[in-house]
Amino acid sequence: MTEISSGEWGDASNASNTLVRRIFFKSKLKGKGYEAFKYKEMFRMNQEVIEFIDAVREPWQQQLCTTLREIVISAIPDVQERIQYKKPHFLKNGKYAAVISTSKDAVSFTLFNTVNMTLPEGFEGPPERKTLKLKKGQEADRDLLSPLVSQAASELG
Numbered sequence: 001m002t003e004i005s006s007g008e009w010g011d012a013s014n015a016s017n018t019l020v021r022r023i024f025f026k027s028k029l030k031g032k033g034y035e036a037f038k039y040k041e042m043f044r045m046n047q048e049v050i051e052f053i054d055a056v057r058e059p060w061q062q063q064l065c066t067t068l069r070e071i072v073i074s075a076i077p078d079v080q081e082r083i084q085y086k087k088p089h090f091l092k093n094g095k096y097a098a099v100i101s102t103s104k105d106a107v108s109f110t111l112f113n114t115v116n117m118t119l120p121e122g123f124e125g126p127p128e129r130k131t132l133k134l135k136k137g138q139e140a141d142r143d144l145l146s147p148l149v150s151q152a153a154s155e156l157g
Contacts, residue, residue, distance in 0.1 A: 045073075048083040056102055060136050064107040065100055067140040072098050075149035093157040098149060106133045109140070111152045120144065 053069070056062045065088070072090045073079055080091045090098040096112040110131040111123075123130035134140060 046081045046083070046088075049081050049088045052083055052086075052088055058136075061102050061107050064134055064138075064140055065102065067142070068098075068100050068107070068109050068145075071140060071142055071145050072149055075146045076153045079153075092153045095156045097153040097156060106135050108133050109145075111148060113152045113155055117148070117151060119148065 049069070053062055053065045056065055069081075069088065069090075072081075076090065076092050076097055078092070079097065080094075082089055082091070087099055087101045089096060098112065099110045101108045101110070108131050110125070110129055111117075111119075112129045114123075114130045115127045117130075119130050123132050125131045
C-alpha cells in the first residue's frame with residue numbers, strides 16, 4: 001500500500017485522529033518510462049485503528065482484522081471508526097454497527113442490531129448482537145459478511 005501525502009490530494013486535516021489514505025495499484029504508463037499510480041479507492045481511516053491493527057502480533061490475526069475492517073468500510077457508507085474499550089468500533093450515525101477484537105487464538109467480529117436478522121451458523125450471542133470467532137486458518141468471507149454488515153447497519157439511521 002502506498003500512502004500519498006495530503007498535499008498531493010487535498011486537505012487531510014478534517015478531524016482529529018483521522019487521516020485520508022488512498023490505496024493505489026502500481027502500474028506502468030505505456031511509453032512514459034515512469035511508474036504512476038492508478039486510483040482504486042479512498043476512505044477515511046482512524047489512526048488509532050490503524051495502530052491497533054499494526055500492533056496485533058500474529059500475522060494471520062492482522063490479516064483477518066484488515067479484511068474485516070475493509071468489509072465494514074465497504075458495506076457501510078460514511079462509517080465512523082474509533083478505538084473504544086481497546087478495540088476497533090465501527091459506528092453509523094453514532095450507533096454501534098460492528099466491533100473487532102482479538103484474543104490469543106481468535107479474531108472476533110461482532111455485529112450489532114441483529115434482533116431481526118437470521119445469521120448463518122457460527123454467530124453466537126444475545127439477540128441484539130452476534131459474534132463470529134475466526135481462528136487461525138479461517139478466512140473472513142466477504143460475500144457472506146458484507147450483506148450482513150449492510151443489513152445490520154441499515155436501520156441505524
